[in-house]
Amino acid sequence: MGLARPALRPDPSLSRAEMEALQRDIAAAATFEDDHALDPAAVAVDEAASLADGLPPARDGAQERLGAGAGAESADASGSTGDPDAPTVVGVDQAFLTDRGEGRPDAAVSAAVALCGGRVIEYASATTPLSIPYVPGLLAFREGEPILAALDALDADPDLLVCDGSGRIHFREAGLATHVGVLHDVPSVGVAKSLLCGEPDESTSERPAGWRTPVRADDAVTTAEPGTVIGHAFQSRQYPNSRRVNPLYVSPGHRVSAETAVDLVAALCAGYKLPEPTRLADAHAERAKHDAE
DNA sequence: GCGACAG
DNA sequence: ATCTTGTCGC
Numbered sequence: 001m002g003l004a005r006p007a008l009r010p011d012p013s014l015s016r017a018e019m020e021a022l023q024r025d026i027a028a029a030a031t032f033e034d035d036h037a038l039d040p041a042a043v044a045v046d047e048a049a050s051l052a053d054g055l056p057p058a059r060d061g062a063q064e065r066l067g068a069g070a071g072a073e074s075a076d077a078s079g080s081t082g083d084p085d086a087p088t089v090v091g092v093d094q095a096f097l098t099d100r101g102e103g104r105p106d107a108a109v110s111a112a113v114a115l116c117g118g119r120v121i122e123y124a125s126a127t128t129p130l131s132i133p134y135v136p137g138l139l140a141f142r143e144g145e146p147i148l149a150a151l152d153a154l155d156a157d158p159d160l161l162v163c164d165g166s167g168r169i170h171f172r173e174a175g176l177a178t179h180v181g182v183l184h185d186v187p188s189v190g191v192a193k194s195l196l197c198g199e200p201d202e203s204t205s206e207r208p209a210g211w212r213t214p215v216r217a218d219d220a221v222t223t224a225e226p227g228t229v230i231g232h233a234f235q236s237r238q239y240p241n242s243r244r245v246n247p248l249y250v251s252p253g254h255r256v257s258a259e260t261a262v263d264l265v266a267a268l269c270a271g272y273k274l275p276e277p278t279r280l281a282d283a284h285a286e287r288a289k290h291d292a293e
Numbered sequence: 294g295c296g297a298c299a300g
Numbered sequence: 301a302t303c304t305t306g307t308c309g310c
Contacts, residue, residue: 094300096301105301134301136298143300165299175299196299220298239310249299 010144010179012131019138023174027223029182032168032252034260038160038187040267043089045118048270051283058120083117087159089268090114091277092147092180094164095285097127097292105130108143109292110150111285114158115277124154125288136196137171140179147180161188162268162277166196167253167261169215169231173223181254188253189261190231191278195249197221200233206243207235212262215249232262237273245273 008026010019049056092112096105107129114122126149132142147163166175167190175196181188197220202213215231217224224230231251238245252261268275274282 094301096300098302108301134300136300139299170299190299192299194299197297242309244309 008179008183009148010140012141012145014141016135016138019141020172023140023170023172023179024223026174026179026182027172030168030174030178030252030254032173032257033255034257035255036187038087038256038260038264040260040263043087043160043264044267045115045270045276047118048272048276049120049280051279055123055280055283055287056120058122060121086117088114088116088121088156089160089162089277090151090154090156090158091162091275091279091281092150092164093278093281093285094143094146095282095289096130097289104133108146109285109289110143110146111281111288112147112150112154113277113280113284114154114156115280116156118276120280122154122156123284124150125284126150126153127288127292139165140174140176143176144179144183147176148183151180151184158184158186160264161186161253162265162275162281163188163190163253164192164278164281166190166192166249167231167251168258169196169198169249169251171197171220171222173221173230175251175253177251177253185254187255189256189264190251190253191265191275192249192251193246195233198230204233204235204247207238207247208243209235209238210266211235211247212266214258215251229258231258234262234265236266236269236275237271248273 167177177190
């Protein structure tokens, strides 16, 4: 298993043609199948963290288990709350520092938040200068290194990565989540708030929470047969009387099937539009950003 | 040449 | 993504 693939790093100094070629290599190295036993039920988060009083403190699973012994409340071992044996899910997201004077972002503040049994066990972040502008389809070359830096700063060992952006829903089936998943050789899923390419089977408007439909490759996806299921549109949240929330676009990053990817994200959502790992990483990146300025 | 496109 | 007030609806 030839891991440690420095040749596949999202080096921003490459030419556009080289970046695209590298993405085809990334896609070829990626696996869009379940080659592990990641059970959506095992990673489920059943209670959303309240951000009203700031981010929840990171808890050590072992200490938590010992501490719980004192109370008489033990129990629901069937639940996911704080189970130290549950898989470690890591959410990654970024915020940007904008240069005073210039109107453009100057550096990326990447955050990684590790959850175990639905609870935060660790926060990490890294600030990295930005080297190239945002180009649709080449996001990983702008945000890849910053994200890898945040993951390097994390002690926890991820069983699943949840990235903010597409995975297989990409022109060359090599979105940000695929880059990061392949480089770490860890299962990963991409969660995007808008659709980069591909075509949903059904209209996505006015859908109730829990609804989903496959997203299939169209002509814009150059590496897959048109019609191939590359992800799903997933309505994670909806208000009772108005149907104004847009769906999420969930796709496999690496070592996960399109079906399992949505099931995992559905299990990681706890009442908000974004899955908890992403929501917490978002808040942590924002906090790190403000602490930096 | 025009369109269309994660963050 | 970021720059921002109020505003409508949970």
